[in-house]
Amino acid sequence: MLNSSDSIHRLIAQLARLPGIGRKTAGRLAFHLLKVPREEAYELADAIRDLKERVGFCSICFNITEDDPCPVCRDSERRRDTICVVEEAMDLAALEKSEGYRGLYHVLGGRISPLDGIGPDDLKIKELLTRVDETIKEIIVATNPNVEGEATALYLSKLLKPLGVKITRIARGLPVGGDLEYADGMTLARALEGRQEIDQ
Ligand SMILES: [Zn+2]
Structure with a gap:
């Protein structure tokens, strides 16, 4: 089972993979998220999950879209x-x-x-x-x-x-x-x- 510091390290490691974010910034962000209200942190997690689950590519033009075909192709x-x-x-x-x-x-x-x-x-x-x-x-x-x-x-x-x-x-x-x-x-x-x- 993970203890709390494992969770922090895991988050820091994930944040540090983002472009333009070094380990130091990742650490600062992780501790910031530790302090914000639960809802605020969940909103960020949900936004990332939604992005990956809902947004895909148009099967006709390969535009980024939530609906297939995309609004441009349907217009x-x-x-x-x-x-x-x-x-x-x-x-x-x-x-x-x-x-x-x-x-x-x-x-x-x-x-x-x-x-x-x-x-x-x-x-x-x-x-x-x-x-x-x-x-x-x-x-x-x-x-x-x-x-x-x-x-x-x-x-x-x-x-x-x-x-x-x-x-x-x-x-x-x-x-x-x-x-x-x-x-x-x-x-x-x-x-x-x-x-x-x-x-x-
Ligand atoms: Zn399209």
Whole structure:
């Protein structure tokens, strides 16, 4: 059976695994939680449990969602002939906030990055290809404007071109090497507006 100090050590060890939290901060947080009212500590535990139990991925676009399909895929007001491809669900959220786009999305779950051991098979690329049929008119590749994002865009355009769909890349108005996620809404909307067809 665990005694109280085992419980404390266990919590400290778990907290210390979180990014940006060292052992010292983990210790401080653990002792803080020891002192707060039971309800407050349980609320944190419940929030973490809910996150893992309720939030999953959309089986169509791989957006983060509590319902499958996600609200974007279910939205009948959106254009269904355009798919915007992004690296992460955070990028989708940023584009949605910019209000410059009213089509569908596809979340790759990352970008091709040989240095990190991430190849095409680690991303939702096959799933994207199965979505492209004659109803899809355009695919906007909105991977990040850095080396890996560009390489991923080129890879996708080579795969998609034979399917007879128009492939565009968001404009370069974005800060090079930057993250979509951190760009302001106006810049994102303009980058989408100024997208250009990829030709190789
Ligand atoms: Zn979806």
